Amino acid sequence: MTKVKVLVVGGTGYIGKRIVKACLAQGHETYVLRRREIGLDIDKLQMLLSFKMEGARLVEGSFSDHHSLVEAVKLVDVVISAMSGVHFRSHNLLLQLKLVEAIKEAGNVKRFLPSEFGMDPARMGHALEPGRITFDEKMTVRKAIEEAQIPHTYIIANCFAGYFVGNLSQMVTLLPPKENVLLYGDANVKGCFMDEDDVATYAVKTIDDPRTLNKTINIRPPDNILSQRDLVEMWEKLTGKQLHKNTISANDFLAPLKDDGEYAHQVGIGHFYHIFYEGCLTNFEVKDDEEASKLYQEVEYTRMNDYLKRYL
Template sequence: MTYPSEEMRKPSRVLIAGGTGYLGKNLVKASLAQGHPTFVLVRPDFVSNIHKAQLLISFKQAGAHLVEGSFDDHDSLINAVKKVDVVISTMAENQLLQQLKLVRAIKEAGTIKRFLPSEFGMDPARMEHAKEPANVIFQQKMAVRHATEAAGIPYTYISANCFAGYFLAGLAQYNQFVPPLDKAVIYGEGNHKVIWVDEGDIAKYAIKTIEDPRTINKTIYIRPPLNILSLREVVGMWEKLCGRVLDKPTIHEEDWLITMQQDKSMTFETRVAMAIFYHIFFKGELTNFDVDGKEQLEATQLYPQVEYTSVERYLSRFV
C-alpha cells in the first residue's frame, strides 16, 4: 500500500471558535495563509455587533467560510465540527468552560484529527499553586484538558507565554499598550527572564502543529531565543531605541501581594491579572523549568523556518 506524500496531502480543514477575538483573528489569518480551508464559527446574532460583523466579512472576502453555531445548540456544534478535520478554540477567559460543550460535540462527531483548546498562555499544568483568583482560570483550563483526554480526542496544547500586545507593547505596565517615555515600573528586581511572543507568531506556530505527527498529544512551548529577556533588559532596549532614560521605580513583592489581596475595590479581571503578573515577574515562572523534549516540545526548534518577531523589532515600531 502506498501513502500520499506530504505535497500530495490535502490540507486540513480548520474550524476556529472565537475567531473574532484577540488571538482568534490572528489564527484565522495564519490558517488561510498556510493554505488551510478555514471555517469560522459564528453565532446567529453576529450581525448585531458592527465590529464582529465587519471582521467576519473581511474573513469571508479572504476566503474563509462562516459557519453558524451556538454553544447553546448542541446539534449546530456537531454540524460545524463535521465540516472540518481540526478544531481550534480561542474562547475568552470568562467562557473557558463553554469548551466542554465543544468537546462533547467533537467526541460525538468522531471525525476530528486534532483539537487545540483555548490555552496559549502559561501552562496550566504547572500552575496548581497559582494565587487566587488566577487559580480559577488554570483550573478551568485543566478541566477542559481532562475532558478532552477522557474523550480520547487527539490534542495539542500551546503555551505561548506573554502576548506581546498585552505585555511587551507597554513594557509590562498594567493596562498600558504603548511604551512609556517617562517611567517604567519594575516588579521586584526585574531580573527574572520573561518570554515575549508576537500574537501573529503564536498563530503561525499553532497552525504549523495541526498536521505535525510530532505534536500530537503534546504540549508545545513557544520560546523564541531572542525574546527570552528580563523586564530590565526590555526597558533598557526601549531606552536605546527611543533615546531616553526612563525613571524606573520598583514595586516590592510584599507590597504587590498586599494590594492584590486587600484591595476589595478591584474587579475580578484585575485581580486575575495581578496574580498572573506576580507569577511571571516576581517569581519567574515562565523560565524556571526545562522543556523535556518528549511530552513537551519547543516551537522554534520544531519550525526553524518560521521567522519570528524579535523584541527589538517589535518595539521599533513605536519609535
C-alpha cells in the same frame, strides 16, 4: 505539505482572528464558526465577512444548539478554539465543555487545540487566588478532552507582546511610559514574549504534525526569553532616553490582593507576580521536540527589539 480542513471557534477574537489568517496563509481549508448570537455586533460581522472574502467559509452554529455544533465539527479535520481567556470564568468554561462534547459526538476530529495560548495551567496549581481559577478551569477542559480521548495539542504562548512589551510590562497602560517605569523586584527574572501573529503561525503549524500529537507545545524561542530590565533597556536604546526607575517589592506588589478590588485587576496582579517575581514561564526546561521554534525553524519570528520599534 498536507492541507487540512480547520474550524476556528472564536475567530473574531484577539488571537482568533490571527489564527484564521494563519490557517489561510498556510493553505488550509478554513472554516469559521459564525455564532447566531452575534446580534448587532457590526464589527464582528464585518470581520467574518472579510474572512469570507479572503477564502474562509462561514459556518453557522450556536452553543445553545448542540446539533449545530456537531454538524459544524463534522465538516473538518481540526478544531481550534480561540475563545477569549480574559474572562474565562464559568461561562467560557461551559462553552468549551460544550465544544468538547460536540467534538466527541462528531467523532471525526483528528486534532483539537483548546483555548489556552498563555501560561501552562498544568504548572500553575500553586497560583494565587483569584487568578488561579483561570488555570483550574483550563485543566477542567483538558481533563474532559483526555477522558473523551480526543486527539489534541496544547499551545503555551507565554506573554502576548501587545499586553507586555509595548508598555514595558506596566499594568496600567498599553503604551510605553514616557518618564517613569515600575520595575518588579530586581527586574532580572526571565519571561518570554511573543508577537501574536507568530503565536498563530506556530499554533497552526502543529495541527497536522504527528510530533505534536497529544503534547504540550511551548512557544519559547531563545531570542525572546527576556527580563523586564532587558525590555526597558531595549526601549531606552531605541529612544535615546533614560527612564526613571522605581522598584516594587513582591510584598508591596501583592498587597492589593487583600482588598476587594476589581476581579480582572486582581487576576492581573497574580499573573504578573508569577511571571516577574517567580519566573513561572522560564523556570523549567523544555525539550527541543516540545518547543515551537525548534520544531519549525523555517518560521522567522519577531524579535522584541523590532516589535518595540512600532511604538516609536
